[in-house]
Amino acid sequence: MARPDPVDGRVPYTPTSVTRIPSIVSTPMAYPFHDIEPKWQQYWEEHQTFRTPDEVPDEDAEKCYVLDMFPYPSGSGLHVGHPEGYTATDIVARYKRMQGAHVLHPMGWDAFGLPAEQYALKTNTHPRETTKTNIAQFKRQLKRLGFSYDWEREINTTDPDYYRWTQWIFLQLYKKGLAYQSEEPVWWCEELGTVLADEEVIDGKSERGGYPCERVATRQWVLKITDYADRLLEGLDDLDWPQSTKQMQRNWIGRSEGANVYFDLVDVDDSLEVYTTRPDTLFGATYMVLAPEHDLVDAITTDEQRAAVETYRQEALQKSDVERQQEGKTGVFTGGYAVNPVNGEEIPVWVADYVLASYGTGAIMAVPAHDERDYAFAQTYDLPIREVVEGGDIAQAAYVDDGPHVHSANEDISLNGLHTDAAKEKITEWLEQEGEGEHEVNYQLRDWLFSRQRYWGEPFPIVFTEDGEDKPVPEDELPVTLPDIETFEPSGSPEGPLSNIEDWVQTTDPETGAPARRETNTMPQWAGSCWYYLRFIDPGNDELPVDPEKENYWMPVDLYVGGSEHAVLHLLYARFWHKVLYDAGVVSTQEPFQTLVHQGMILGEKEYTTYETEDGERVSAEHVDDGVDTRTGDAVTAVEVDEEDVEKAGDAFVLAEQPEVQVEARSHKMSKSRGNVINPDDVVDAYGADTLRLYEMFMGPLEQDKPWSTDDVEGVHRFLNRVWRLVIDDESDTLRVTDDAPDREQLRVLHETIQQVTEDIEQLDFNTAIAAMMEFVNAANKWEALPRAVAEPFVLLLSPFAPHIAEELWSRLGHDASLAHADWPEYDETLLQREVVEMAVQVDGTVRATIEIEADADEDEVLAAAKAEDNVARHLEGKDIQREIYVPGQIVNFVTG
């Protein structure tokens, strides 16, 4: 029964109560969001309120390109996670528009991909149909949230007018020699009927679906992203991106600096090249290791050792990468020896699978004294360990840190006494002089496997002549469109479904007219998303992917918001293409996305979980790990309990009736199997789009993961009701603002709100901006009357967050046009000043009183007033004041002896 949940590996969840779904019946006193939201959405559409002109603006105004990561339109529709990032960017876009900037804020669809194809396999529905239906659903859902997209610029990666240019960019890569074919050992997944890229396979199983995969060699297209490794690395420095994302990209690129060193082989007329980042430890090399796949294994292996080496090699090739890592280090001696160029010493050559064929030269010099892996191996096989860097105890462990070098000299050169950096430099120089090696840079980044054996992707603009030569389809013949297809059965081989469409596959050589065959692989889903931000700038262009003048105006993207799951792949691939396009003169910037923000994940409502054994006995959560009682090893079942049956005891939650039983209190990722998914449509039905937008921004910091709370949604909804009633009289449905001049206090409250909201939007601190508006409403509710001159700026402040209610109030306040292009309110410093300020008075650092004092009082007056406070005087009695600390407007501290 207790099988781990496929989503998060936890014990199955037994719901004892259903997640509360917002009541569909709205409360009678609620403001009429059901009427005003569709009304304003229609208004914006009819008036093309958010249309960004096709032509580059003449006047000299700030431009702002605000971009969301466009969604894959899945069949399950919009998730509450989507509106989080989309609302954040929408607030910025609307704010910038009101500040007079030219704003580009588009939306589109990343619509190629595996799910539609798998659905086609099951139902025989053409992926084009599925995609069309899903896009319609997504678009309807997005439109009812009131985002200010310029829908005239909508793009769809599966549209031939779009992928024509994806193919065109591929041809630029091809012509620059950055796209090549290669027999690659790739992951073939029988179940999915396709090969997958390394990054799409986790622990030997497909990332999507978790199906087993195996390694097979097939002809693939590969993009030479490694040529751009250094530029991709250096470009990160100037980007305003999360540090963690930059770090992940740096790690992924994995640049290291070291040296290649040549070791002559004994009795074999060849030499062995190794890569090392520690050439300074060369004198400490006591053996060599080849990867099992290394070319020289056969030549080096002696006859006596051949059988053992062959056996080991066969075993290693069967193992997956994970299996190779699981056990301790294993290896076998080849019987051969290599000569250390630095001292002429003959050292044994081993084969071991802890050395990877795919990195460096696939061979290493082992320095067990100063490398943990080599140390472990040397201990297992009783190989010598020779110290060449002082500082550790090599009888105990490898010493990998810096220290003075020892035992590192020959007739020519000595590293003795040098530290690592200097020693590296000196030995590398010497190796280069002697022709025994050279400085070398290596990367963990691999070239990008760019072809997939699928139907629903961009066809490659490549044909093969009868003698197998590949030729590009001329640019003016693009796009190469996908053929229609009757059945979606996999071809059963690593070749994709297109290979079965003979009519389509058969074509002619564009140069000679001779018979030729089309490439039947298609591009991976990443392709379309690598450049879509450029197409939004000029979506209708049929001459070029993007017009250079427009590109020059709008690029780079000023704010890019999307999930951190794209921290490496999408964002690295897009940067790579961008740099290629830069070199091709297509774009004018080195980097596509200047500022990047990842929105956090929205989790389900907090759940209280207890565990019980088969006999129904409660097990305290502290004893449960992975669905098992850690004391007995018995499986336990998770049972949800109501919040009311739980109380806090110390740091933990416990059952109220059984305080010895700890309860697990946490929020889980939303998932169908857990039954905690919130559908945005339900929330909009019950509370309106403005409430959903505002709530998602009020939950907490944008970048943080946050649990959903329907109670909190209601709180935000109440706030919007209060805003409505602040401006509109409920009984008469008329305005309740006056044309009286606001008083000083009202202006101060307003201007404080303007300042806070403006600064918070700039910082993307939307939660505190909303808190500031709540404070405004709380204050304004206490006023006798609301002056129009205060109400109107407030409505403008609210409008980026809750645009529908703001438009309606703006209109009722007597404005004919939308507020979307109204001027953003500015605050007046002089109005922020308070006449009377409150200051804390401390005695020896503890607050003993607060005093209210004129803002312009001088220090002496403040100190006198402070000392006059009864409680302060009492604490000062009988003591000498040693120091008087005075921080204007904030604090007074009397320090006694």
Next chain:
RNA sequence: GCGAAAGUGGCGGAAUUGGUAGACGCGCGAGACUUAGGAUCUCGUGGGGGUCCUCCCCCGUGGGGGUUCGAGUCCCCCCUUUCGCACCA
């Protein structure tokens, strides 16, 4: 194991050139209006204590030390959680 981020009331979270901890919201309590309240409004709400209870005291931002007149904020050590990487020579 390595790297990064984060630990603040019953809950989500505010506040870091060091200056009144707990803004704002939820929840909870009391009251008003009301036939009713799961609507709305008002007030209260970190914990503990006190014979001046519209006042005062003590404790309090994961734990322990330190710097400072003053530390959620700065420094050192430790614990926990989340995410990423994980034989890359």
